[in-house]
Amino acid sequence: MNAKELLQGTPFKEFRPGQENVVTSILNGRDTLAVLPTGSGKTLCYQLPAGILPGLTIVVSPLVSLMDDQVTQLKMNGFQKAAALHGNKQPEEKKRIWQQLSQLKLLYVSPEMLAVDKIKQRLQKLTVSLLVVDEAHCISQWGHEFRPDYKSLGEVREELGNPVLLALTATASELVRTDIASSLRLHHPLIEAHSVNRENIFIAIERMNEPTSRQQHLLKLVAASAKPCIIYTGTRRDAEVWSSLYKGPSAFYHGGMNAEDRNSIQGQFLYNEIDVLFATSAFGMGINKPDVRTVVHGYMPASVEQYVQEIGRAGRDGNRAIAHAVVADRDMMLPWHFVEMEIPGTDWMRNVLLPAAEANKDLTQVVEDAAFAEHTASLLISRFNENNREKTGQEIVEALIQQFDKRRQERAEQIRQITTLCNSTSCYRKQILSYFEEVPYSAEENCCSNCHANPHIESLPPRQRSVDNWQELLKNKLHIGAG
Amino acid sequence: MLKGLLLHVISKLQKSRSASGAVHILKGKRSAQTIQDIELFQLNQWAGAARCWKGKDLAALAEQLYNEKMITGDNRRSAVTDKGYHLLKQTAWMNELYFQGREYEWTGFAEVFWRKLNLTVQAAGSLASTNRGFLPVYAEADERDAVRSIIKRAGSRRVNRLIYEKLDQELRQLPDKSALIFVSRLAGNQSQGKTVKQLAGSMPEEEVYLRWRSVIHQLMSTEWPEEFLPLISHVKQQSALTNSAVKTRALVMNGKSKDEIAAERGLKSSTVEDHLVELAMFDSAFPAARYIPSEKLKELTVILQDAGQQASLKDIKETAGDKGSYFDIRLAGALMKNRKEGKL
Numbered sequence: 001m002n003a004k005e006l007l008q009g010t011p012f013k014e015f016r017p018g019q020e021n022v023v024t025s026i027l028n029g030r031d032t033l034a035v036l037p038t039g040s041g042k043t044l045c046y047q048l049p050a051g052i053l054p055g056l057t058i059v060v061s062p063l064v065s066l067m068d069d070q071v072t073q074l075k076m077n078g079f080q081k082a083a084a085l086h087g088n089k090q091p092e093e094k095k096r097i098w099q100q101l102s103q104l105k106l107l108y109v110s111p112e113m114l115a116v117d118k119i120k121q122r123l124q125k126l127t128v129s130l131l132v133v134d135e136a137h138c139i140s141q142w143g144h145e146f147r148p149d150y151k152s153l154g155e156v157r158e159e160l161g162n163p164v165l166l167a168l169t170a171t172a173s174e175l176v177r178t179d180i181a182s183s184l185r186l187h188h189p190l191i192e193a194h195s196v197n198r199e200n201i202f203i204a205i206e207r208m209n210e211p212t213s214r215q216q217h218l219l220k221l222v223a224a225s226a227k228p229c230i231i232y233t234g235t236r237r238d239a240e241v242w243s244s245l246y247k248g249p250s251a252f253y254h255g256g257m258n259a260e261d262r263n264s265i266q267g268q269f270l271y272n273e274i275d276v277l278f279a280t281s282a283f284g285m286g287i288n289k290p291d292v293r294t295v296v297h298g299y300m301p302a303s304v305e306q307y308v309q310e311i312g313r314a315g316r317d318g319n320r321a322i323a324h325a326v327v328a329d330r331d332m333m334l335p336w337h338f339v340e341m342e343i344p345g346t347d348w349m350r351n352v353l354l355p356a357a358e359a360n361k362d363l364t365q366v367v368e369d370a371a372f373a374e375h376t377a378s379l380l381i382s383r384f385n386e387n388n389r390e391k392t393g394q395e396i397v398e399a400l401i402q403q404f405d406k407r408r409q410e411r412a413e414q415i416r417q418i419t420t421l422c423n424s425t426s427c428y429r430k431q432i433l434s435y436f437e438e439v440p441y442s443a444e445e446n447c448c449s450n451c452h453a454n455p456h457i458e459s460l461p462p463r464q465r466s467v468d469n470w471q472e473l474l475k476n477k478l479h480i481g482a483g
Numbered sequence: 484m485l486k487g488l489l490l491h492v493i494s495k496l497q498k499s500r501s502a503s504g505a506v507h508i509l510k511g512k513r514s515a516q517t518i519q520d521i522e523l524f525q526l527n528q529w530a531g532a533a534r535c536w537k538g539k540d541l542a543a544l545a546e547q548l549y550n551e552k553m554i555t556g557d558n559r560r561s562a563v564t565d566k567g568y569h570l571l572k573q574t575a576w577m578n579e580l581y582f583q584g585r586e587y588e589w590t591g592f593a594e595v596f597w598r599k600l601n602l603t604v605q606a607a608g609s610l611a612s613t614n615r616g617f618l619p620v621y622a623e624a625d626e627r628d629a630v631r632s633i634i635k636r637a638g639s640r641r642v643n644r645l646i647y648e649k650l651d652q653e654l655r656q657l658p659d660k661s662a663l664i665f666v667s668r669l670a671g672n673q674s675q676g677k678t679v680k681q682l683a684g685s686m687p688e689e690e691v692y693l694r695w696r697s698v699i700h701q702l703m704s705t706e707w708p709e710e711f712l713p714l715i716s717h718v719k720q721q722s723a724l725t726n727s728a729v730k731t732r733a734l735v736m737n738g739k740s741k742d743e744i745a746a747e748r749g750l751k752s753s754t755v756e757d758h759l760v761e762l763a764m765f766d767s768a769f770p771a772a773r774y775i776p777s778e779k780l781k782e783l784t785v786i787l788q789d790a791g792q793q794a795s796l797k798d799i800k801e802t803a804g805d806k807g808s809y810f811d812i813r814l815a816g817a818l819m820k821n822r823k824e825g826k827l
Contacts, residue, residue: 011616030710031674040609072619073620075619076616076618076736077616078539078616090623092623092624092625093623251681260621260678261619261678261680262678263618263621263675263680264670264675264676264677265675265678266618267618267620267670267674267675268675268677269678270618270672271673271674271675272673273674273675279750314708382787468663469668470654470659470663470665470667471651471664473663473664473666473667474647474649474650474651474654474669476645476665476671476672476674477605477608477613477644477669477670477671477672477674478604478607478608478611478647478671478672479608479609479611479643479672480611480643480647482811
């Protein structure tokens with residue numbers, strides 16, 4: 001069966017650039033490293049082979065909060081035999097997934113889960129035809145979000161009986177690619193690399209000297225921008241405050257909301273019930289919304305990678321879209337604040353964590369109290385679990401401190417790079433391309449705010465205003481009397 | 484949020500409990516003291532009303548009431564001030580609500596029912612349109628199964644018509660305000676429910692929340708067509724015990740001690756104690772003698788009777804001194820209550 005035939009029976013009419021080559025390569029049993037930009041449909045690259053290959057396809061993904069979204073998206077598109085297994089699942093739910101395992105075609109797991117022997121042993125009993133490593137740049141310490149648990153995936157692959165391997169990432173320099181290939185022990189892989197460049201997105205960056213007037217400026221900018229529009233705010237508080245100040249229907253979204261409310265807001269945005277969304281970077285990776293016309297960054301992003309990934313949520317339908325960033329000098333404080341949340345300080349490690357570990361205290365609580373980012377917390381705890389009993393607490397802590405120091409330097413470099421980009425007076429597109437070691441060039445028209453004037457982009461027509469009569473509303477919800 | 488409700492419950496506690504006693508009632512804490520307070524001060528209506536809230540947030544709310552001088556008092560007894568009563572006057576709407584906390588919130592039944600109902604409406608609405616795929620609202624695996632079975636058995640068209648008729652009929656009997664809030668919360672065809680925060684505009688968030696929950700309670704108290712029995716089946720299946728207590732019960736019946744149960748289930752000793760107290764209160768087959776020597780039970784029962792119902796656990800512990808731990812006293816109290824209701 002060739003790749004094209006597989007598309008029948010799915011909602012997808014044709015392949016996007018890169019997809020067909022990747023699918024064909026996997027079906028031919030060849031290891032594949034696919035560097036495809038955000039929004040180019042990476043999921044389809046493994047969804048199609050998973051459907052027809054014997055046994056199970058395992059997808060390793062570092063973003064636990066995203067896995068459930070991805071399963072939901074697959075099911076919405078008619079792929080039912082998928083599930084996600086990660087630490088945040090209820091025990092009952094986990095049990096259920098284990099029971100149904102032999103009927104599943106696709107299983108998302110977190111790298112931490114794959115480090116557990118018991119789980120590996122159960123997976124070994126199954127036929128695993130394809131191992132997918134999503135966000136594969138996490139494997140390389142040269143990548144922008146190094147995750148130590150990814151390092152052992154090459155070994156895991158062998159333990160699973162050497163299935164075909166697909167490594168996926170949106171951005172990877174030459175150095176990172178080499179690293180991925182050797183870490184995952186890829187055999188003569190097909191490397192399918194596509195540019196991070198999204199020519200349909202106009203890149204506009206504004207610098208503000210006066211950060212106090214930024215809020216007003218942003219709200220005006222959003223009001224005048226093409227909808228649907230996502231505004232990335234630096235903090236949860238800004239998401240709430242800006243949304244409440246915006247004149248017109250809008251909503252906010254951040255990781256501090258409960259699951260039901262997050263699901264609700266996400267759905268309202270997907271169905272165009274609201275077309276302006278103020279969100280933290282927690283939003284918008286799992287669910288595919290093709291018609292976003294504007295992405296606004298209300299602050300300086302943490303890295304060029306993050307910036308490119310987030311503006312990539314605009315214009316996935318290929319139509320014209322625009323990315324605005326409004327930055328001020330003191331914005332540099334914010335990424336540094338995130339660095340502090342992500343990377344525990346040496347003092348804390350030595351004076352809080354180590355004594356707690358040596359006193360056999362509940363580390364989950366200690367780590368939770370320090371309010372680090374999700375993956376930092378799980379890294380700290382997993383380092384102290386049984387796998388490391390042969391090391392002393394002090395050894396574990398000192399090793400982590402070294403690792404964290406290095407990470408801090410990398411982050412400093414990333415912040416320097418994004419600052420340079422934001423302050424630049426030459427073509428932004430060119431600079432982004434050369435940052436990712438691609439051939440730099442400017443678009444002939446509608447390139448960026450250093451090359452051309454901002455283009456006019458049409459909004460999607462808004463959906464009808466909501467009804468305030470409950471009988472009418474109930475009929476709408478149940479699609480009654482609509483013909 | 485829930486400020487008015489917390490204040491209301493504090494006022495009902497008649498200056499004999501602290502603000503955190505009120506928080507425990509709203510949070511639905513399964514302790515002998517809280518369960519006793521609910522009966523004593525006739526707070527069944529609001530018991531467990533804030534079960535889905537974070538305890539931390541509720542405690543902060545109580546703190547805020549102190550700071551705003553809505554209540555005064557110490558960590559034993561709180562009283563509502565004149566300023567507080569002034570605010571309470573504005574929450575008269577609460578009395579008109581059909582809110583059944585002890586029955587539907589304390590037990591967690593309302594939340595499960597809501598998730599199943601919401602998913603049913605969303606699925607039935609989406610399947611009726613040409614655009615059949617949808618982003619499902621959150622529901623646990625067995626809840627999804629229940630909804631799937633409803634649609635499979637009756638067919639999506641029939642489910643669509645029946646659920647419309649049922650909701651239309653029930654909502655007609657309610658204030659338009661409440662009906663609109665409830666329907667706006669529902670997901671449907673190409674439409675997601677609005678969050679409580681989004682609906683709070685012309686009325687406070689607290690009112691939106693309580694009106695919405697009241698409609699859920701109202702719907703749960705009515706007869707449902709046979710096709711929809713899986714929506715309410717969980718209400719009948721469960722006893723008064725929490726799920727976790729049911730698991731502990733199995734070990735109790737196998738003759739396990741408190742420590743053995745804690746080890747086997749990987750629970751904290753205090754959690755197992757909560758379960759044992761719960762069993763002592765509701766389960767007539769509870770083998771009390773294994774967990775409290777009969778001599779000790781006798782002594783504590785006398786102390787409890789002398790202290791009277793208004794006494795707090797702390798007061799009783801002071802009187803009892805070395806004669807019993809907090810756990811012993813709670814267990815004795817629970818057993819007393821169980822006997823009084825004729826279950827033992």
